[in-house]
Amino acid sequence: xxxxxxxxxxxxxxxxxxxxxxxxxxxxxxxxxxxxxxxxxxxxxxxxxxxxxxxxxxxxxxxxxxxxxxxxxxxxxxxxxxxxxxxxxxxxxxxxxxxxxxxxxxxxxxxxxxxxxxxxxxxxxxxxxxxxxxxxxxxxxxxxxxxxxxxxxxxxxxxxxxxxxxxxxxxxxxxxxxxxxxxxxxxxxxxxxxxxxxxxxxxxxxxxxxxxxxxxxxxxxxxxxxxxxxxxxxxxxxxxxxxxxxxxxxxxxxxxxxxxxxxxxxxxxxxxxxxxxxxxxxxxxxxxxxxxxxxxxxxxxxxxxxxxxxxxxxxxxxxxxxxxxxxxxxxxxxxxxxxxxxxxxxxxxxxxxxxxxxxxxxxxxxxxxxxxxxxxxxxxxxxxxx
Ligand SMILES: [Zn+2]
Numbered sequence: 001x002x003x004x005x006x007x008x009x010x011x012x013x014x015x016x017x018x019x020x021x022x023x024x025x026x027x028x029x030x031x032x033x034x035x036x037x038x039x040x041x042x043x044x045x046x047x048x049x050x051x052x053x054x055x056x057x058x059x060x061x062x063x064x065x066x067x068x069x070x071x072x073x074x075x076x077x078x079x080x081x082x083x084x085x086x087x088x089x090x091x092x093x094x095x096x097x098x099x100x101x102x103x104x105x106x107x108x109x110x111x112x113x114x115x116x117x118x119x120x121x122x123x124x125x126x127x128x129x130x131x132x133x134x135x136x137x138x139x140x141x142x143x144x145x146x147x148x149x150x151x152x153x154x155x156x157x158x159x160x161x162x163x164x165x166x167x168x169x170x171x172x173x174x175x176x177x178x179x180x181x182x183x184x185x186x187x188x189x190x191x192x193x194x195x196x197x198x199x200x201x202x203x204x205x206x207x208x209x210x211x212x213x214x215x216x217x218x219x220x221x222x223x224x225x226x227x228x229x230x231x232x233x234x235x236x237x238x239x240x241x242x243x244x245x246x247x248x249x250x251x252x253x254x255x256x257x258x259x260x261x262x263x264x265x266x267x268x269x270x271x272x273x274x275x276x277x278x279x280x281x282x283x284x285x286x287x288x289x290x291x292x293x294x295x296x297x298x299x300x301x302x303x304x305x306x307x308x309x310x311x312x313x314x315x316x317x318x319x320x321x322x323x324x325x326x327x328x329x330x331x332x333x334x335x336x337x338x339x340x341x342x343x344x345x346x347x348x349x350x351x352x353x354x355x356x357x358x359x360x361x362x363x364x365x366x367x368x369x370x371x372x373x374x375x376x377x378x379x380x381x382x383x384x385x386x
Contacts, residue, residue, distance in 0.1 A: 002386065004029040004363055005039060005047035006332070010055040011345050012037075013301050015309030015321035017265045020301035022322060027058070029328040032362035037322060048386020053332055054378045056357055057344035060308035060320050061093025061329035062285045066217060066244050066271025069095065069136060070103050071120060073129035075275040077102040083275055084129040086282035089372035091331035091356045094133040094317055096271070097124075098188055098216055099140045099162045110144050114153055121157040131361040133329075135315055138162050138188065141176055143169065150179040159315065160186040163210065170209060177210045186315065187212040191233070192247070193223030204229035214240040214314065217273050219247035219255060227254055234258045240314050243306075244273035245284040249291065256296040269314055270307040282372045286333075286353045294351035301345060328363040331356060334376035 005028050012022040024038030028047065036043060044050065064087065070076055073084045084095070100106070100120045107113055121137025128134065139153050139161040150161070161180045163173065180187045189212040191202055204225065207215070215233055218241050224230065230251060234241060235258065243252055259268060270292075272284035281287065285307055293300035312320025319327040333344040336355040341347035344354035357376040359367035 001031055002049075002363065003047040004049040004051065004328075004386070005044040006051045006053055006058060006330070007044060008055060009053045009058045010343055011057045012322060013057070013059040013304045013308070014323065015060040015305055015312070017302050017305035017310055020305045027322060029363045032328055032364070034322060034324050034326050034328050036324060048384070050383040051358070052381045052383050054380055055343070056332050056334040056376065056378055056380060057354070058322065059091070059304050059331050059333060060322055061331050061359065061361065062091045062307050063094040063096070063311040063317060063320055064092050064271045064285055065096050065242055065269040065311045065314075066098050066273045067095045068099060068101050068274070068276055069097050069120070069124070069134055070100055071123050072127065075102060075280070076104050077277065078275050078280060080275070080280065083280050083282070084132050084134070086280070086372055088130050088132050088359060089356060089367055089370045090283040090286055091333060091359060092132065092285055093329040093331070093359065093361050094319055095135065096160075096311070096315055097134060097136045097138050099138045099164060100136070101140065101164070102275075108142050110142065110146075110149055113140055113142055114149055117153055117158045118156045121159070125157060131364070131366045133317070133319070133361070135159055135317070139185070140164055143172060145176060147179045150183045150185060154183040154185055158185065160188055162188040162190065162216065163212070164190045170206075173210050177212065181213075186214060188214040188216045190221065191215050191218045192220040192225055204232045207233060208237065212239060214242055216242045217244040217247050217271075219243050219251040221247055221273050222278060224248040224251040227251060230255060231258055234264065235262060239267070241268045242271060243268060243288070244271045245281060245288040246273040246276065246278040252291070253296055256292065256298050260297055265302060265306070266310060268306045269311040270303070283353060290348050290351060290353045293348035300348035303348065328360055330360045332358040332380060334378050336373065337375045337377050339377070
């Protein structure tokens with residue numbers, strides 16, 4: 001059995017948006033899973049590996065709720081290899097694909113879209129780029145699908161479907177949503193203006209007819225719905241609110257006010273909506289949390305939970321919380337060197353994006369020094385290596 005203890009943690013974010021901070025100063029990891037939060041001294045003494053966090057902040061590995069991968073660690077839209085590895089160095093240990101939209105020659109017929117979704121789901125399941133857990137293979141809906149198609153992709157490991165095109169036949173769109181849910185697939189819907197040349201703009205009215213599970217980039221992708229429509233969708237539906245880095249920042253500002261007013265913290269998940277034509281942003285998740293914690297009334301620990309535990313709950317990831325039994329996907333972060341903030345949570349609130357010291361996936365240290373952030377103020381020490 002491999003056992004690792006992380007001790008002398010300053011602040012520890014739980015992933016639970018209703019109880020975002022643990023009081024504990026250490027965790028015990030056994031065989032890649034969290035075994036104890038606040039382990040006793042005897043357990044730490046027995047651990048093969050001991051990491052002294054020296055007062056830094058431990059958070060669950062970030063889960064990017066909105067990405068557009070292709071296959072493997074390559075994005076053809078930007079001709080870039082290794083973007084997922086770069087995101088890992090920004091503290092991201094899991095990602096949700098909201099459609100492999102940039103695959104060259106992306107098919108648009110039922111047989112082709114099914115094949116692509118199944119291929120992406122299986123490819124990412126079999127090969128994790130740099131260890132990052134990618135939920136790949138979101139089926140991008142096109143006219144002509146039958147119920148058997150939804151059953152088939154679900155049986156082959158596809159977990160979600162997405163409306164990016166306003167299917168012109170409303171009855172067909174509503175039927176698709178019902179079939180997807182009947183086969184256990186999450187229904188995502190593009191909210192906002194046109195991000196691809198042939199995709200019409202959606203509105204609150206059409207979105208409400210379809211009854212999705214997730215309001216994908218409700219703050220716009222890249223342009224937003226009218227603020228009245230966004231407000232209606234937050235207040236009048238129970239659906240998941242996906243906020244993204246590459247959306248409309250003013251919409252985010254307005255949305256957070258409503259979310260706090262109606263106390264809908266569990267409904268919010270955070271993502272980047274990248275890589276796209278907007279670019280790649282390896283630190284995009286940290287930057288979005290920093291924006292929320294410094295420019296809105298949302299506290300930093302809650303914002304981190306929206307980027308971890310909330311997303312894990314929505315998509316069924318076995319991670320996202322620092323809690324016994326969960327996969328030990330963790331990031332050790334701190335205020336960046338040069339920041340006036342004394343720690344990572346204060347840095348988020350101040351508007352200085354924190355830096356990443358170490359990232360762990362399934363209990364393995366996969367980043368020992370981030371190649372993407374500036375150095376942290378403090379450094380952890382490896383007391384013992386088992
Ligand atoms: Zn998107």
